Amino acid sequence: MKLPASPPPGPFRRSFWRSPIRGPWLTSVFGLVLLVSIPVLFVTGLLSYAAYNPDLSSVNDLTPGKGLLGFYLFSWPTHPVWLYRLNQGVHVTLGLALVSILLFKLWSVLPKLFEWPPLRSPAHALERLSLFLLVGGAVFEFVTGILNIQTWYKFPGSFYPLHFYGAWVFMAGFVVHVALKLPTMIRALRSRSMIGELRTNLARTRPEPPEAGPLVAAAPAEPTISRRGVLAFAGGGAALIALLSVGQSVGGPLRRTALLAPHGQDVSSGPGDFQINQTAASARIRPAETGAAWRLTLRSDSPLGTAPVVLSRAGLLRMEQHTASLPIACVEGWSTDDQAWTGVRLRDLARLAGVPRPSSVLVQSLERGGAFSKAVLSEGQIMNPDSLLALQVNGTDLSPDHGYPARVIVPANPGVHNTKWVASLTFRR
Amino acid sequence: MRRFFRWYGASPLNLLTMLGCFALAGYAAAELLPTNAVGILVWLAGAVIGHDLILVPLYTLADRSAMAVFRHRPPSLPAVPWINHLRVPTALSGMLLLIWFPLIFRLPGHFPVTTTLSLDPYLWHWLAVTGALYLLSAAVLAMRLRARRRGTRKAAARGTKFRRYLPKPWHLGDSADR
Numbered sequence: 001m002k003l004p005a006s007p008p009p010g011p012f013r014r015s016f017w018r019s020p021i022r023g024p025w026l027t028s029v030f031g032l033v034l035l036v037s038i039p040v041l042f043v044t045g046l047l048s049y050a051a052y053n054p055d056l057s058s059v060n061d062l063t064p065g066k067g068l069l070g071f072y073l074f075s076w077p078t079h080p081v082w083l084y085r086l087n088q089g090v091h092v093t094l095g096l097a098l099v100s101i102l103l104f105k106l107w108s109v110l111p112k113l114f115e116w117p118p119l120r121s122p123a124h125a126l127e128r129l130s131l132f133l134l135v136g137g138a139v140f141e142f143v144t145g146i147l148n149i150q151t152w153y154k155f156p157g158s159f160y161p162l163h164f165y166g167a168w169v170f171m172a173g174f175v176v177h178v179a180l181k182l183p184t185m186i187r188a189l190r191s192r193s194m195i196g197e198l199r200t201n202l203a204r205t206r207p208e209p210p211e212a213g214p215l216v217a218a219a220p221a222e223p224t225i226s227r228r229g230v231l232a233f234a235g236g237g238a239a240l241i242a243l244l245s246v247g248q249s250v251g252g253p254l255r256r257t258a259l260l261a262p263h264g265q266d267v268s269s270g271p272g273d274f275q276i277n278q279t280a281a282s283a284r285i286r287p288a289e290t291g292a293a294w295r296l297t298l299r300s301d302s303p304l305g306t307a308p309v310v311l312s313r314a315g316l317l318r319m320e321q322h323t324a325s326l327p328i329a330c331v332e333g334w335s336t337d338d339q340a341w342t343g344v345r346l347r348d349l350a351r352l353a354g355v356p357r358p359s360s361v362l363v364q365s366l367e368r369g370g371a372f373s374k375a376v377l378s379e380g381q382i383m384n385p386d387s388l389l390a391l392q393v394n395g396t397d398l399s400p401d402h403g404y405p406a407r408v409i410v411p412a413n414p415g416v417h418n419t420k421w422v423a424s425l426t427f428r429r
Numbered sequence: 430m431r432r433f434f435r436w437y438g439a440s441p442l443n444l445l446t447m448l449g450c451f452a453l454a455g456y457a458a459a460e461l462l463p464t465n466a467v468g469i470l471v472w473l474a475g476a477v478i479g480h481d482l483i484l485v486p487l488y489t490l491a492d493r494s495a496m497a498v499f500r501h502r503p504p505s506l507p508a509v510p511w512i513n514h515l516r517v518p519t520a521l522s523g524m525l526l527l528i529w530f531p532l533i534f535r536l537p538g539h540f541p542v543t544t545t546l547s548l549d550p551y552l553w554h555w556l557a558v559t560g561a562l563y564l565l566s567a568a569v570l571a572m573r574l575r576a577r578r579r580g581t582r583k584a585a586a587r588g589t590k591f592r593r594y595l596p597k598p599w600h601l602g603d604s605a606d607r
Contacts, residue, residue, distance in 0.1 A: 063460070065460040066460065067456075067460075068456065069456070069457060069460075096528060099524060099527070099528055100524055103524065106480060106481070106485070107485060110481065110485055113481050120438060121437060121438025121439070122436070122437050122438055123437050123438035123439035123443055123444070123447075124438055126444075126447040126451075127447070129451075130447060130450050130451075132473075132477060133450070133454050135476070135477050135480070135481070136473040136474065136476045136477045137473070138476075139476030139477065139479070139480055140472055140473055140476050143472075143476065146528055147531060150529070150531040150532050150536075150537055150540075151537045151539070151540050151543065151544075152531035152536050152537040155472065156464075156465040156468025156469050156471070156472055157464045157465045157468065157469070158464070161460070161461065161464055162461070162464075162469070165457040165458070165460050165461035166457075166461060168453060168454070168456070168457035169454045169457050169458055169461065171453075172450045172451070172453040172454035172457070173450065173454065175450065175453075176446055176447060176449075176450035179446050180443070180446070202510055224496070224510055224512050224513065225510065225512075225513055225516075229513065233513075233517055233520070236517070236521070237520070237521050237524050240521055240524075240525070241524065241525065241528065244525070244558065259550075259554040259557075259558060260525060260528075260529045260532070260533075260551060260554055260555060260558070262532060262540075262544070262546070263544070263546070265546050265547070265550060267545055267546065268545065268546075268547075269545065275544070276543075276544060276545065277543055277544050278543055279542065279543060279544075279545060281542065282539070282542045282543045401545065
């Protein structure tokens with residue numbers, strides 16, 4: 001089949017596009033913002049993935065087929081205690097704010113979707129395929145992330161593999177796009193002065209010169225907004241989105257400013273309480289299991305076959321208690337201020353189990369099923385003096401929703417790995 | 430080399446970059462797709478189609494319709510780019526809806542059970558933010574109009590004339606078709 005040399009009527013004709021401000025300079029400004037921010041999203045995303053210590057145990061590994069894509073994994077640190085809180089706050093808030101920039105960037109390059117002829121050469125065909133990965137991957141990543149933080153799991157599978165492998169597909173398209181377009185972007189940014197544009201009002205706004213490239217309209221309409229106006233529009237959108245959600249990560253009195261973020265409300269159970277995203281009821285923890293009959297079982301994988309140590313809550317309370325101020329930080333981006341947790345150090349429990357230098361511990365919850373009813377913690381996480389099996393928080397016994405009778409709390413650990421309603425700890429040598 | 434360029438359309442380095450990109454994407458996709466190949470491909474294509482062929486035409490149409498509706502009453506058109514005072518709050522409110530529609534429309538039904546938080550406030554918060562955006566935009570427009578009117582009076586006293594804000598086909602474009 002041979003395509004006509006001249007484009008059919010409609011968007012394939014350059015005259016269809018009338019915006020007087022579309023052009024390589026404007027696109028490059030949006031491109032530059034994304035060039036700086038997308039790598040921040042990618043790196044914070046990879047760090048969050050590393051924070052689950054997927055290499056430590058298959059229990060932690062939600063993407064067992066990662067292969068080479070897990071090349072960078074390292075044992076997640078416990079210092080500073082706000083590390084995961086900051087990482088996820090940045091990842092989620094920046095990602096939300098970039099929705100505005102992304103929409104403007106995509107608007108600015110829309111005529112490229114209707115290039116004519118659609119495929120000029122093998123190189124052009126490959127580039128367009130890579131753009132499908134770039135745009136499809138970008139929208140896919142933003143949508144899965146945004147739906148996940150609202151706990152509306154409508155995407156086609158489990159969030160972790162979708163968002164993780166999807167990120168690599170997106171980044172493949174991103175890297176090739178940067179490699180191909182970086183010289184164009186630099187040339188376009190140099191073609192006009194940013195300060196000059198910021199001083200140019202609507203009356204003096206003129207289209208970029210037609211020879212600047214196919215993004216410039218052949219027959220531009222009269223401008224209704226200046227270039228500085230569009231930049232303020234896009235930047236204002238990003239700032240508005242960020243301001244209406246960042247409070248859920250900052251916490252304290254600012255939490256209420258996060259008017260549209262999932263955890264922008266104070267919890268209704270009263271002062272001193274804090275956010276959760278799994279209640280005892282939703283984890284189907286029965287009161288009978290957490291009452292006087294509850295016991296903590298400490299095991300070791302010792303070849304000598306040491307007998308398990310069984311402790312009641314009263315027995316745990318008789319051990320040396322330690323208090324640590326630590327936040328809860330969720331992969332979904334919300335977090336709490338530091339809470340005063342009181343309980344028994346994990347390393348003391350390891351010694352009691354007969355494994356004074358454990359390489360890891362498997363923590364199992366009373367919760368049956370569920371992706372995070374168990375987790376494996378690393379040696380560094382166990383041995384940190386602030387890593388606790390907490391029995392109390394802020395001076396009172398844990399509430400059922402915060403994990404009564406006992407929960408794990410480890411500095412800088414992702415929230416879901418601070419297992420609640422702990423039933424047993426199995427230390428490995 | 431020149432023959433390669435003529436056949437391929439770019440340098441061998443371009444081809445190498447492309448192959449690297451597709452190798453990486455393919456490696457990741459080989460793990461991604463088996464979980465739900467049809468669903469994921471539908472989502473990837475749906476992402477592109479949903480944005481480029483549905484969302485953009487819709488907002489463009491809305492923007493042009495707004496301008497067309499108001500342009501049919503030229504005498505009352507203010508002397509400042511009023512369309513942006515409609516465009517900006519509408520787009521910002523729309524972006525917030527685009528991001529937060531599951532919470533605003535109370536779609537994640539288990540949310541109150543898992544978080545102890547209520548799903549009620551989000552719709553009201555969104556409406557309040559939208560209202561505030563329109564109010565702020567109207568206030569800025571009123572201030573600009575007043576400043577302009579004062580400027581026009583001064584200019585009239587000096588004998589110069591300010592034009593109403595009506596697009597003029599100063600450059601090839603036909604303003605009626607904007």
